[in-house]
Amino acid sequence: MGLLSEGVPKMKKPLSSPPHYIDDIDRLQPYQVKLMQHQEEPARELVQKINQIIANSSATALMLQDIAQLLGVAFQVDCCCLVSVADETSQEATTTNWCADEYLGLPHPEEMFSMEQLLMHSPVLQCAAQPLTIEDISIIQNSLVVGCQYLPLPIKAVLAIPTRFGGNNNGVINLIKFQPYEWSESEKQLLKEVESACAIAFSGVAQAQQITHQQQSLQKSKQHQSLIKQLTILSRSNLELNQMLQLVIASTAESLQADRGLLIQLKYTDRTQAKKQIPKAKATVSGEWTKVIQSSRVSKPDTLNQSFLISDCGLCQRAFLDSGKPVIFDDYTEQNDTSTATPLLAVEKFPAVLLVPLESQGIILGFLVLQQAVTRSWQAAELNLVEMVCAQVSNAIMQSTTLSGVQSLVKDRTAQLQSSLELQAKLNERTRQYVEQLRKLNELKDEFLSNMSDRLRYPLTNMLMSIKNLRLPGIAPERQTKYLDILEQECSKEINLINDLLTLQKLESPHEAPQLESINLNTRIQDIAASFEKKLGEKGLNISVDLPEESLKLQTELESFDRILQELLTNACKYSEPDTIVHLEAAHQVDRQIDQVIIKVTNTGRAISEEEATYIFDKFRRGKGRWTPGTGLGLALVKSLVQHLNGAIAVESLPISVSEQSEICFTLTLPQFSDESKP
Numbered sequence: 001m002g003l004l005s006e007g008v009p010k011m012k013k014p015l016s017s018p019p020h021y022i023d024d025i026d027r028l029q030p031y032q033v034k035l036m037q038h039q040e041e042p043a044r045e046l047v048q049k050i051n052q053i054i055a056n057s058s059a060t061a062l063m064l065q066d067i068a069q070l071l072g073v074a075f076q077v078d079c080c081c082l083v084s085v086a087d088e089t090s091q092e093a094t095t096t097n098w099c100a101d102e103y104l105g106l107p108h109p110e111e112m113f114s115m116e117q118l119l120m121h122s123p124v125l126q127c128a129a130q131p132l133t134i135e136d137i138s139i140i141q142n143s144l145v146v147g148c149q150y151l152p153l154p155i156k157a158v159l160a161i162p163t164r165f166g167g168n169n170n171g172v173i174n175l176i177k178f179q180p181y182e183w184s185e186s187e188k189q190l191l192k193e194v195e196s197a198c199a200i201a202f203s204g205v206a207q208a209q210q211i212t213h214q215q216q217s218l219q220k221s222k223q224h225q226s227l228i229k230q231l232t233i234l235s236r237s238n239l240e241l242n243q244m245l246q247l248v249i250a251s252t253a254e255s256l257q258a259d260r261g262l263l264i265q266l267k268y269t270d271r272t273q274a275k276k277q278i279p280k281a282k283a284t285v286s287g288e289w290t291k292v293i294q295s296s297r298v299s300k301p302d303t304l305n306q307s308f309l310i311s312d313c314g315l316c317q318r319a320f321l322d323s324g325k326p327v328i329f330d331d332y333t334e335q336n337d338t339s340t341a342t343p344l345l346a347v348e349k350f351p352a353v354l355l356v357p358l359e360s361q362g363i364i365l366g367f368l369v370l371q372q373a374v375t376r377s378w379q380a381a382e383l384n385l386v387e388m389v390c391a392q393v394s395n396a397i398m399q400s401t402t403l404s405g406v407q408s409l410v411k412d413r414t415a416q417l418q419s420s421l422e423l424q425a426k427l428n429e430r431t432r433q434y435v436e437q438l439r440k441l442n443e444l445k446d447e448f449l450s451n452m453s454d455r456l457r458y459p460l461t462n463m464l465m466s467i468k469n470l471r472l473p474g475i476a477p478e479r480q481t482k483y484l485d486i487l488e489q490e491c492s493k494e495i496n497l498i499n500d501l502l503t504l505q506k507l508e509s510p511h512e513a514p515q516l517e518s519i520n521l522n523t524r525i526q527d528i529a530a531s532f533e534k535k536l537g538e539k540g541l542n543i544s545v546d547l548p549e550e551s552l553k554l555q556t557e558l559e560s561f562d563r564i565l566q567e568l569l570t571n572a573c574k575y576s577e578p579d580t581i582v583h584l585e586a587a588h589q590v591d592r593q594i595d596q597v598i599i600k601v602t603n604t605g606r607a608i609s610e611e612e613a614t615y616i617f618d619k620f621r622r623g624k625g626r627w628t629p630g631t632g633l634g635l636a637l638v639k640s641l642v643q644h645l646n647g648a649i650a651v652e653s654l655p656i657s658v659s660e661q662s663e664i665c666f667t668l669t670l671p672q673f674s675d676e677s678k679p
Helices: 026-056 061-075 115-121 134-150 185-236 241-255 314-321 380-470 477-508 521-531 533-538 558-575 610-615 634-644
Strands: 079-085 093-099 157-165 168-177 260-268 281-290 307-309 327-329 352-360 363-372 517-520 542-546 553-556 581-591 594-605 648-655 662-671
Touching: 026 061, 026 185, 061 079, 061 093, 061 168, 061 185, 079 185, 157 185, 168 185, 241 260, 241 281, 241 363, 241 380, 281 363, 314 327, 314 352, 314 363, 352 380, 363 380, 380 477, 477 634, 517 521, 517 558, 521 533, 521 542, 521 558, 521 581, 533 542, 533 558, 553 558, 558 581, 558 594, 558 634, 558 662, 634 648
Parallel strands: 542 581
Antiparallel strands: 079 093, 079 168, 157 168, 260 281, 260 363, 281 307, 327 352, 352 363, 517 553, 581 594, 594 662, 648 662
16 A cells, blocks of 8 residues: 555546536635645655665666655556656756556566657656646646657556756656546645655756766767877878778777778779769778677678779768768668668668768768767767868878879889899890800810811821822832822721711701611621621720520611611720720610610710710710810711611710719610511
8 A cells, every 4th residue: 555545535537527616615624734634744754765765875777766666656656757857958868667566567667768758748848947836737647648648658647747956957757557547636745745855866866977977078088089099009000001991990980989880992983083073983891890789680790891882872972962071860761761872881770870071182082981770969079089080091091092102103113123134134144145155156166177177187188198108209019009008098088077977968958768678687786796896806895795586677777777886886986995895785675555676885984974965966076075086977977867767866874883984875766667577
């Protein structure tokens, strides 16, 4: 039971009943005195309990919650709503609600009364500037009943009174019933009695809110100063532009307590159109920050590095149409068609938008965007801070663009210089190679002239001396025979040399295919080896012939084959160490389904270096330090003849252990040309 349940009769009648007037007031005086005596006690007790709550609680919404419960129970209402206002012009208020146990299933108390609804539907605050009487409350009650029909509660009866402290209104007490009800005079009087105590409670809450606001303002001021300091440090850092933009938007959005922040850069297709109202430009998200919100309605977007065209975003076009001024929307979804904004801005999830252009020298470089999931009122200090951030970001973008241009120019010039140096180096290297080739050609020329002069002059000299001696009078017949032999030998040398030169010339020019014939390879090799036994024996050399038991047949040109083998044996005879053996071996081999004959001539002598191996088959070239007389045509002729027979020739020098000598092996590979040539 409430405080008014004893001694005070309650009169209930429909709200639509006409007012009841009593003509004889004197007849009611004794009843009024008795009523007042009954009311003084519960009023005093109720005020005392309110004061006790104020004394034992801190000035917070919890204190108002206790007072709301106390009043709700005392007046036996369904709901009690207390609204604390900082001052008469303030739009900020603290709303505290209490409902009876049977109505706990109704919407959350914080959703019962919002400040916007109270200011829209409650004439109590509108009339608060003027003193109110108890009679005024009945008028307000009817207004509230009509106005509160828009609230999410089945409100049928309201008794409300403004509270005043220090001559100013500081709150409202609302007693609510969910059924039609006519408030009694005693209830109105009791509500007026507790008004002053509640006004004190509201005043305490207002003072606490003011202190909290001051602390919050101080904290925001410190955050803003810290943000400016961070931006100053970032502007002096060596970070890459996109990294700096990401840090800037994260610091700015977090400092200003935004739900989401974006930094958007513009790239114009035609720089000359940058100052037009709506130019052709591509916008790219260079920085993104999203507050972590524990709600399924808000998910973190991922738009970094994504792009859109300015022509596809009416919100960005607004910045151009407003000459680069900040664009603010409390709720973009209510004022505009959301399809006019790019999906990257996600205005459905973040409808409150602050868009500030990044401008330099009249050119919009991009936008700084701060978004909220709910409506937000931006303070002048916050807007000034955002504009300051935009100015610093614009300078950073311009500096980065300028620096990038300079670096690109330096890079291009450096690349050109590097290319020029590389070209110069290549030219120098090519010139050096030409000089080296000329030097080698001169050496070859000198070596060629030296060799050829020796090979041509000495036989002619011997021939001339033999002719002179033959002309001497009285020469003996045996002397004549000797000089004639010398003439014949030297003449043969000259003829052979000329024939070798002619053969090389013929082989190097386009010529006919070889005239192939089938030979018995075993017999031919043995005959050639036997013809060299005497010549080899004169130098203390022996020859070893290794042939397969079954005779090999070869399709080849006989004259060319004989000359190749003779030159190889002659070369082995010249350059073999005394008392060594020249090995001559032949074998049949199938390589990649091709029948081949492999002939090897191996001797022991001075090693052939890798450099010598590269030119040993060239004309007029001889190994360095080899003073054995010769023209340097033998191995060149061998290579030409081998190529004429579609074969291959190679040389290999293998060191002999515990010796300064090496095994020199010439490997001759000749095709058999037909299956008939197989053994």
